[in-house]
Amino acid sequence: MLKIYGVARSRAFRVLWMAKELGLDYEHVKVDFASGQTREPGFLALNPNGQVPVIDDDGFILWESMAINLYLAKKYSAGGLYPSRLEDEARAWQWSLWGMTEVERPVLTAMFNRAILSESQRDATAAAAAEKTLAQPFGVLEGVLARTSHLLGDHFTVADLNVASILAWARPAQIDFSAFPKLAEWLKNCAERPAARAARQLQRE
Numbered sequence: 001m002l003k004i005y006g007v008a009r010s011r012a013f014r015v016l017w018m019a020k021e022l023g024l025d026y027e028h029v030k031v032d033f034a035s036g037q038t039r040e041p042g043f044l045a046l047n048p049n050g051q052v053p054v055i056d057d058d059g060f061i062l063w064e065s066m067a068i069n070l071y072l073a074k075k076y077s078a079g080g081l082y083p084s085r086l087e088d089e090a091r092a093w094q095w096s097l098w099g100m101t102e103v104e105r106p107v108l109t110a111m112f113n114r115a116i117l118s119e120s121q122r123d124a125t126a127a128a129a130a131e132k133t134l135a136q137p138f139g140v141l142e143g144v145l146a147r148t149s150h151l152l153g154d155h156f157t158v159a160d161l162n163v164a165s166i167l168a169w170a171r172p173a174q175i176d177f178s179a180f181p182k183l184a185e186w187l188k189n190c191a192e193r194p195a196a197r198a199a200r201q202l203q204r205e
């Protein structure tokens with residue numbers, strides 16, 4: 001049985017969304033990073049980085065959210081979530097790595113300084129600078145999504161899920177999408193998928 005480690009209000013959300021898209025049976029082990037559980041010896045034996053998400057797929061241990069989702073989609077994809085052409089597979093890796101390197105940090109910076117930190121700790125200048133940084137990668141997404149409905153073409157794949165799951169923080173980060181209408185529409189469509197809704201529900205439990 002697949003085990004998914006990490007509370008849903010962590011990056012484990014991405015993996016829970018993927019598991020729901022794939023219709024997988026899984027055990028959710030709600031390891032809470034905020035209470036130090038990720039630094040306990042038993043957990044460090046699974047992921048020496050002390051971070052969630054981690055999966056245990058019948059004894060195969062894997063960490064790093066994007067790698068986990070690419071693995072799960074490739075192993076269990078029945079409905080085209082994982083591309084069949086080598087070039088499309090490579091583009092799924094491209095978008096996943098790009099999301100982590102070009103988008104995740106500034107979105108997080110904006111979210112922390114506008115929503116997570118206490119009022120006195122927030123740095124409005126840092127949040128504004130982070131949002132400004134996002135204009136470049138958002139322009140890239142807008143250009144692609146002006147030509148195709150999804151990142152790899154005409155249907156939803158792991159590439160969309162991975163990038164959209166990073167951008168799920170854009171709402172609490174209060175990012176203004178008015179200059180990026182295609183991106184805003186794509187993100188809304190991704191977020192409204194039943195599997196995404198079901199994963200968000202887990203954040204409220």
Ligand SMILES: N[C@@H](CCC(=O)N[C@@H](CS)C(=O)NCC(=O)O)C(=O)O
Pocket residue numbers: 009010011012033038050051052053063064065066
């Ligand atoms: N690059 C990793 C980052 C994982 C990560 O930073 N997870 C956070 C929760 S969202 C965590 O477990 N932090 C606990 C800690 O660093 O002590 C991934 O995408 O899986």
